[in-house]
Each structure stands twice: as C-alpha cells, then as structure tokens.
Amino acid sequence: MVSQVRLRNTKDGIISLLLADGVFIAVGVEPETGCLHGILPLDEKGCIITNEVMETGILGILAAGDVRHNSARQAITAALSAERFGNLL
Numbered sequence: 001m002v003s004q005v006r007l008r009n010t011k012d013g014i015i016s017l018l019l020a021d022g023v024f025i026a027v028g029v030e031p032e033t034g035c036l037h038g039i040l041p042l043d044e045k046g047c048i049i050t051n052e053v054m055e056t057g058i059l060g061i062l063a064a065g066d067v068r069h070n071s072a073r074q075a076i077t078a079a080l081s082a083e084r085f086g087n088l089l
C-alpha cells in the first residue's frame with residue numbers, strides 16, 4: 001500500500017513528502033513526429049495540425065488520435081478519430 005510519495009523538485013532539488021494512498025504516473029507526452037517536419041503542418045509541440053475531419057491540408061494525408069493538435073488525449077477520442085478516418089476512405 002502507498003501512504004506517501006517522496007518528491008524531488010528537478011529544478012531546485014528540494015525534497016518533499018506528499019501524503020497519498022494511490023499513485024498515477026504520467027510522464028508527459030512527446031509526439032514522435034520528427035520525421036514529419038517540413039512535410040506536414042505541426043504546432044510548436046510537434047502535434048499535427050488538422051481540420052475537424054482530420055485532414056492535414058496535404059491531399060490524402062490524414063491524422064487521428066493523440067498526435068493531433070488540441071486532441072483531448074483520451075482513448076475514446078482516438079477511437080472516434082480512427083472511425084471518422086475510416087469513414088473518409
């Protein structure tokens with residue numbers, strides 16, 4: 001069982017304790033879109049910019065799921081994007 005979490009601030013090194021009875025680890029999200037630079041429109045974080053029907057602006061190239069700019073980053077959103085993508089084919 002978890003009772004507390006020991007945290008180290010990576011900026012100033014200060015250690016603190018946080019009382020908690022559960023831990024949910026989220027390490028952040030970094031889109032793997034380096035190979036798309038200069039090919040598709042990307043935002044400042046590297047997410048693919050699309051319109052509401054997943055079109056990137058490049059004919060025939062669509063994007064679905066978490067990699068899209070402003071995605072809600074939920075499995076159901078990714079699934080609905082995939083479904084819409086399938087309907088476009």
Ligand SMILES: Cc1cc2nc3c(=O)[nH]c(=O)nc-3n(C[C@H](O)[C@H](O)[C@H](O)COP(=O)(O)OP(=O)(O)OC[C@H]3O[C@@H](n4cnc5c(N)ncnc54)[C@H](O)[C@@H]3O)c2cc1C
Nearest residue numbers: 025026027032064065066067072073074075076077078079
């Ligand atoms: C800790 C955590 C908890 C979550 N909990 C929930 C929840 O409770 N409910 C919920 O709805 N959502 C939850 N989510 C969000 C959910 O997991 C995502 O929204 C969903 O998985 C996005 O699906 P995706 O297909 O867009 O991307 P991903 O699932 O990230 O799939 C992308 C895939 O592409 C692969 N890939 C990357 N680069 C390349 C490449 N160059 N070539 C080939 N393959 C590549 C990756 O390896 C990966 O398998 C959670 C996410 C995290 C991290």
